[in-house]
Amino acid sequence: MVIREQAALLGGVRMPEGNPAGRVPVQRVELATGHMDVMAEISQMFVQHQPWFRCADPGTVDAGVRIAIAGGLGAGQARYRGFEYRALVDPLDRLLAGITVAGTGALMSSGAEALTAPGDAFLHPPQAPFTFESHDSEYSLLQVPLAAAGALAEEMTGLPAAGLRFEAMTPLSASLGQRFGTTVDFICDQVAASAITEIHPLVVQELTRLAAGAMLKVFPNTTMTAGYLPGPGWVAAAAVNRAAAFIAARAGEPVTVQEIAAAADVSVFALEYAFQRHFGTTAEGYLRRIRLERAHHDLAQADPSSGITVEGVARRWGWTTIGQFTVAYQRRFGVPPSLTLGN
Structure with a gap:
């Protein structure tokens, strides 16, 4: 496939050789391209969607990804500079959130709309279709399993994991959004920016909890609005x-x-x-x-x-x-x- 060939030329899709005992392999995709159709194809590796794109001058296209995945944790950057990109996205079975680094964008789902500018945090709606728009933009992204956030929510509040629902695509406040940006940068530095090919499972677990916990604290969800929950009861x-x-x-x-x-x-x-x-x-x-x-x-x-x-x-x-x-x-x-x- 053309995209894999181009990625390989850039040191792109790198799979660690072997899996040392007790280590989690880090899978990487790194790609830089001046072609919008190539960026659309690589984007399908992360989120299944129907793409649409255009630009006035194809010579201005500067696109690429730098993503690392360890277990269910994903972190990295996506760049859609010099062109407009629109995606009709299938429902996600995981949490995908991030920070707008440059440009502007929009998320639309179930009649709600969230506009983003540099520095803004956002959460792609899980388990629901949505539309994503990017205008000359760049993003830093985190991905965690929805189950990990549900388990952490149950641990923190007693709310059954299956009852977790996120209710908005934007943070509760601008200050929380800024704190989330710090968390995104930290995890991206630990996983995506380094050259590691495997990582200790305890570190993966801690980073996943950090990412999931940040999403639970920053984006409105049912742990913040749940009504009466029964007490813990007596434990021998x-x-x-x-x-x-x-x-x-x-x-x-x-x-x-x-x-x-x-x-x-x-x-x-x-x-x-x-x-x-x-x-x-x-x-x-x-x-x-x-x-x-x-x-x-x-x-x-x-x-x-x-x-x-x-x-x-x-x-x-x-x-x-x-x-x-x-x-x-x-x-x-x-x-x-x-x-x-x-x-």
Whole structure:
């Protein structure tokens, strides 16, 4: 296919060779083109749609994508400069949101319309057809499974995951939109801008939760408008102990709060309430506490001459940046992680 040939010439569709144990392969698509029809074809790889495009001077077309996908998480940039692009998009089974970097655009669905300009955040309507328009534009994008957002919504509020619905394509406020832009830039830098070919599953899990959580906080949805939800009920200490033991046994894996709740035979909402009562934190917070202790152990037992680094240990236990890990580590143990490794 022509598009794959052009992408390959630019180092485009790069599939990692093999899959090292415990690693998630990062799939990449990178393409630059001056042809609108090529950009339309590459866009179909991400969103099935009926395209329409035009420009006054084909010589001004500057289009391209730089997208990386790890598991269900996707991040990157799409560029539609020098021409107009219109797409009638089939319903999505995932959440796709982003920031307008340049140009203007519009989203239309079920009679609603959202106009975008540089700096504006937007959410493509999930599970409903919509129309997308781009005018000399460029975007930074995030993609997460709808199920991941539903599970996180249930964890946070008790709302059943299947009941999650997004109710608008624009943020609750301009300031929240700006904060979302910071999250988009961070995840794009971690996944799309780097040259990594595989990533630790704990890091994928953390980045996916970060993206899904940002979408839940920024774009209007049913977690913000749900009526009465039943209380968590009483949770026996034995159930909490089962959950804690499950976390201790599986801390090195991308375990979810739903799996922890299932191991304890309680609902996610009840689990969170019980952990707050017993440990003063959420189940996710307790899991991160255990992972931090495991990281401390690894650093304390490591031989500095073996090539082990603080960054490597941090990523092994799910921290996406060395800065975040250092802050958490020093708050917990009173010294920077580099000092533990050095001694």
